[in-house]
Amino acid sequence: MVKIGYIVGSLAADSLNRKLAGVLVAQAPERVQMVEVPMAELPLYDRHLDDDFPQAMADFKAQVADVDGLVVVTPEHNQSYPAPVKNAIDILTRGGSSELKGLKMGLVGASPSRFGTINSQAQLRQFLPTQGVHLMGSPTLAVSVGKDTFDDDGGADPTTTSRAKKYMEAFASFVEA
16 A cells, blocks of 8 residues: 655635645545645744744654655645745755655646646746655646536546546556656
């Protein structure tokens, strides 16, 4: 069994990226255990906390350390990744250890823009390897959300569902390799 964690970079309960995360979980292969690593309760990182991390930060780091791979489900805010994603990355690389070193990671996202979250993902791809992250190259998953992309029951249109299934199979194989 492969244990894949995921973080949702939007703190809104009804976010498009939370909906996409639900589709990813539903489309994950049977050999995969999907586990959300929640980040809504994380305080903002401050270097003065390095010597005495708050419990919420220590727990977050421990949860990420316990997975075989991590999918970051990130929105795009002002053509960049949002503050909660940056905060999570800062926390994971501070406090005496880096849970990102050697971690296999995937980046996905959903946005109502025509380009999905390609700018957000591109910027993360620029610096995450410098932190020791092993990023999956392809397939990528940046969903341009229309009015029928997600339904009220947590499902998605056939195209998004198919892309999510393909992505999760590829990510599981990437983590297993």
